[in-house]
Amino acid sequence: MIFVNAFTGVEAIPLSSMRGFLVLLSPFAPHIASELWEKLNASFTDARGDITGQSWPSYDERLLVEDEVEVVLQINGRCAIE
Numbered sequence: 001m002i003f004v005n006a007f008t009g010v011e012a013i014p015l016s017s018m019r020g021f022l023v024l025l026s027p028f029a030p031h032i033a034s035e036l037w038e039k040l041n042a043s044f045t046d047a048r049g050d051i052t053g054q055s056w057p058s059y060d061e062r063l064l065v066e067d068e069v070e071v072v073l074q075i076n077g078r079c080a081i082e
Contacts, residue, residue, distance in 0.1 A: 015044060020057045 003021050007013050018040065026033040037051040048054065 015040070019048070019054075022051060023054050023057060026051050 003017075007017070019037075022033045022037050022040070034051050041048065
């Protein structure tokens with residue numbers, strides 16, 4: 001949903017972003033991801049083979065560190081968010 005919200009209203013989605021999204025979508029919706037991958041390969045000359053043969057996108061571990069943590073407490077049946 002974050003990807004969809006970020007690219008809603010954009011004139012053109014970068015090809016590298018779309019391919020990365022499809023690779024991430026593939027374990028959850030393999031059939032539609034594979035079909036969309038094939039359509040991308042048919043439309044662009046830099047075909048990269050089947051989606052199942054693609055490597056997982058890389059990430060930066062520094063961006064995974066959270067600065068804040070939300071803790072929910074319940075005291076005497078009432079919730080207090082800290």
